[in-house]
Amino acid sequence: MVQMNRVQAVKTVLWSILGLTAAVGLTRFIFGLGATTNLSDATPWGLWIGFDVLSGVALAAGGFVITALFYVMRREEFHDFVKPAVLTAFLGYIAVVVGLLFDLGLPWNIWHMIIFWNPHSPLFEVGWCVMLYTTVLLLEFSPVPLEEFSRYAKIRTFLMKFRFPLILLGIMLSTLHQSSLGSLFLIMPFKLHPLWYSNILPVQFFVSAVALGFMMVIFESLVSHWLYIKDSETERIAKLGFIAAWVLFVYFLLRIGDIAFSGELGMIFTGTWEANLFIVEMLISVILPFIIFVVPRLRYNRKLQWVGSIMVVFGMVFNRINVGGLTMIRATGDIYLPSWMEIIVSMGVVSGAVLVFMFAIEKFHIWEERPRHPESNPYAPAAFDRSSGAWLGSPLLAASTRYSLAFVFAFAVGFALIPDNKIHSEGMDDIPVTRARGADTLFVDGNLNNFGVAFDHKKHEELTREGQACATCHHMNIPLDKNSGCWECHKKMFTVTDVFNHDWHASAGGAAIACDECHTPGQQRRAESAKNCEDCHRDLRVENTPIEVKAYLAPSYTDALHDICVACHLKKAVELADKPDLGLCPTCHGGETPENRRELYKYGQAARSLKPVVLPQVKKPE
Amino acid sequence: MEQLLAFSKGPLFRLTFAVMVLGLARVLILDLLEIFRAYYRAGDKTVPWGQVITRSIEWLVPVRLVFKRRPVYSLFSMLFHVGLLLVPIFLYAHVQLWRDDLGFGIPTLPYAWAYGLTVLTIFAAAALIIGRILNRTSSFLSRKQDYLWPIVLLIPFVTGFVCAHMGVSASAYRFFMLMHVLSAELIFVLIPFTKIAHCVLMPLSQVVANVAWKFPPETDDKVCTTLNKKGAPV
Numbered sequence: 108m109v110q111m112n113r114v115q116a117v118k119t120v121l122w123s124i125l126g127l128t129a130a131v132g133l134t135r136f137i138f139g140l141g142a143t144t145n146l147s148d149a150t151p152w153g154l155w156i157g158f159d160v161l162s163g164v165a166l167a168a169g170g171f172v173i174t175a176l177f178y179v180m181r182r183e184e185f186h187d188f189v190k191p192a193v194l195t196a197f198l199g200y201i202a203v204v205v206g207l208l209f210d211l212g213l214p215w216n217i218w219h220m221i222i223f224w225n226p227h228s229p230l231f232e233v234g235w236c237v238m239l240y241t242t243v244l245l246l247e248f249s250p251v252p253l254e255e256f257s258r259y260a261k262i263r264t265f266l267m268k269f270r271f272p273l274i275l276l277g278i279m280l281s282t283l284h285q286s287s288l289g290s291l292f293l294i295m296p297f298k299l300h301p302l303w304y305s306n307i308l309p310v311q312f313f314v315s316a317v318a319l320g321f322m323m324v325i326f327e328s329l330v331s332h333w334l335y336i337k338d339s340e341t342e343r344i345a346k347l348g349f350i351a352a353w354v355l356f357v358y359f360l361l362r363i364g365d366i367a368f369s370g371e372l373g374m375i376f377t378g379t380w381e382a383n384l385f386i387v388e389m390l391i392s393v394i395l396p397f398i399i400f401v402v403p404r405l406r407y408n409r410k411l412q413w414v415g416s417i418m419v420v421f422g423m424v425f426n427r428i429n430v431g432g433l434t435m436i437r438a439t440g441d442i443y444l445p446s447w448m449e450i451i452v453s454m455g456v457v458s459g460a461v462l463v464f465m466f467a468i469e470k471f472h473i474w475e476e477r478p479r480h481p482e483s484n485p486y487a488p489a490a491f492d493r494s495s496g497a498w499l500g501s502p503l504l505a506a507s508t509r510y511s512l513a514f515v516f517a518f519a520v521g522f523a524l525i526p527d528n529k530i531h532s533e534g535m536d537d538i539p540v541t542r543a544r545g546a547d548t549l550f551v552d553g554n555l556n557n558f559g560v561a562f563d564h565k566k567h568e569e570l571t572r573e574g575q576a577c578a579t580c581h582h583m584n585i586p587l588d589k590n591s592g593c594w595e596c597h598k599k600m601f602t603v604t605d606v607f608n609h610d611w612h613a614s615a616g617g618a619a620i621a622c623d624e625c626h627t628p629g630q631q632r633r634a635e636s637a638k639n640c641e642d643c644h645r646d647l648r649v650e651n652t653p654i655e656v657k658a659y660l661a662p663s664y665t666d667a668l669h670d671i672c673v674a675c676h677l678k679k680a681v682e683l684a685d686k687p688d689l690g691l692c693p694t695c696h697g698g699e700t701p702e703n704r705r706e707l708y709k710y711g712q713a714a715r716s717l718k719p720v721v722l723p724q725v726k727k728p729e
Numbered sequence: 730m731e732q733l734l735a736f737s738k739g740p741l742f743r744l745t746f747a748v749m750v751l752g753l754a755r756v757l758i759l760d761l762l763e764i765f766r767a768y769y770r771a772g773d774k775t776v777p778w779g780q781v782i783t784r785s786i787e788w789l790v791p792v793r794l795v796f797k798r799r800p801v802y803s804l805f806s807m808l809f810h811v812g813l814l815l816v817p818i819f820l821y822a823h824v825q826l827w828r829d830d831l832g833f834g835i836p837t838l839p840y841a842w843a844y845g846l847t848v849l850t851i852f853a854a855a856a857l858i859i860g861r862i863l864n865r866t867s868s869f870l871s872r873k874q875d876y877l878w879p880i881v882l883l884i885p886f887v888t889g890f891v892c893a894h895m896g897v898s899a900s901a902y903r904f905f906m907l908m909h910v911l912s913a914e915l916i917f918v919l920i921p922f923t924k925i926a927h928c929v930l931m932p933l934s935q936v937v938a939n940v941a942w943k944f945p946p947e948t949d950d951k952v953c954t955t956l957n958k959k960g961a962p963v
Contacts (some may be wrong), residue, residue: 130747283858504763511759515921523744614731615900623896631821631840632893 114334115506121458122510126517131448134525135209141450142529149441150432154449157431159206159456161288162424163199168320170196170244171281174274184343190473191250197244197472198460200237207455216645220290236284243277251471259420286313292430300434300505302374302385305365315423321351322419329413331468335478345349345406350401376493388429392422538600540664542592553664554600560695586644593668596661607640607659649672730903737910745917753922753929760933764940772946781935805856812850816843847890874923884912897935
């Protein structure tokens, strides 16, 4: 192995994260959000919105604040920050769009907002602004790569003519949607905690985005100069930090002032976890960085510049995550923790953006002087593989060998880590059924959610004493049993159970039957070439039962019970003149079930008397 | 053993299979990249494409080229390759696993064919090892991995044969099945990093041979200058 330098080490890590992301991303787009995220109906917006979209847009604010500073306010000393800041913003917005595609349930419908307008929705405005601003950023940035190709010189000069209007358009669009991301949350005053909810949320979002934009430019400059081992611009960073500090101060006044104005200042010190969260957030996102960048002696300290910018970046991301969901926990009662797959995708989107950024820094004229590193150095020694001694090719090829290897192994690991049960489910969890409690009256509540049916076993026994009464419900027995209950075969609430346990029969710890004892030797081993269950178990079927069992796939508990109960009840409702209600749902389902509760809320009081039962749609066995 | 079997059929299979598929794609792409770079650099850009294609086909169907020299060895090599490719891909039990997981499958080999091809592959592999040892030229050229590979490839065939066609007891079945799955997974991981990568690189080998030995335009002068014989004829 050749000696890795800083850039190569970082790139290897980033490619590994991308490999993991590719495996998880594949799962997400094939098996959906349910298989990959911990989102629920109560918490439909998780990490991908809180971090990738809300924070991503805010982190990309550097583009418009630096162009405003340089082109509009004519602060010439910040010239060197402009190209990297515009590039960061452009990549940031691409990352937002990619993150959004992961989070949208039907990502292929993203173009709908272009044609089907809903002008009442803040998201409509955000969507349009992001779309337009990404286009503007592309046009703003494209002169830089076009510089490399002389044949595109005309396009470049044409774009350069429109530079100023484009920059103004960019600032305008940013102002619009940075604030309207805050407007989104104006509709949830009862969901969002009072320390974060405010009538001026849009203004707070905008001002914090400006401060964060400056800090992101500082952070990006520090990181890239560290990576490519260049002297960083301590002086200019201090100046930029000073401006950012005062924007942070305005933001602080807006936050605290708004809370004071609504008379809830005391809430900060109540000691609840939200109050402490607020104090921590304000400390790392505003107060400490403000001190660092206002005091002259601290401002020029390189290490403190690192600390201050990281604090703001993390603090503001923290703020967006708090507003985006964390502080709603008290209202929704739904504790959401992102799954590892959500975290990997968020990291992967950022990694991809960073890799493109590094590629651009190396290939285009973004810095005054292009960075030097072994990959582009023609005099770097050739790389040899230490284990085999094989020539790995030119340094560039050797590097791509390493990155691709990292990608392949990371993908494989990610693919292996994806939980089996998530991708094999039919979109519905297997909920095990427990036996009915009681004796003469049975309380049938398979999934133990306390919404069940009181089944008068004794009464049914007496009413249907003649004929095939018992054998209708008790139509099968498990081996060696005489009177099996429903739950013994119909083992899952909403999904089908395979009653025949092949692995147990073939296992040395189970029945320990050799293959040829069931399957005919010399033939393909499959279900058709095997013995029937009844060839060995002669007591499975109950005599004179009207229920015909064709396959050993038992329908779900709910289906099995409904099929038998409802069929008989409907018949009896016609036969018995004095019992017309027998076929209606409320006859058995007295109370609300979780399934019909949602319907009740939807249709209000009128639906309450109907007590509808909504059955989940499940595949029935053939 | 049950849990080990479940683990090697689940996560371990996905890990190794992904390494194989992506690893092969990786070496193919890297190979193509290097061919393009060599072609871009080369002074003489003529590539005899007709010859490249005919020679590739001649090696792929070695009727003319190889049968001249060692007909028996070539015959066994071809039979070995046929069984090696057909049995694992088109075996009913394997396709059934895909069908359970993905919901669709491909046509499968009849029972008798699978039986026959497996036996044939096992014998062909044994014959190949013996041929390699007995022939002085080839044993001189062979590395350790050339002897090891047929043996490693045989393990899943033998264990699979025991599981599918012999009436062994339940516990023996588990053991052979575990060996079958684990050895196959070892092969998956090794394929992209050893000579078995020829399963995707083979079509490129003739192109590499024709392009990689071309030198950049000014090479002659540079070599002469370095040897202090500037202007000398090459």
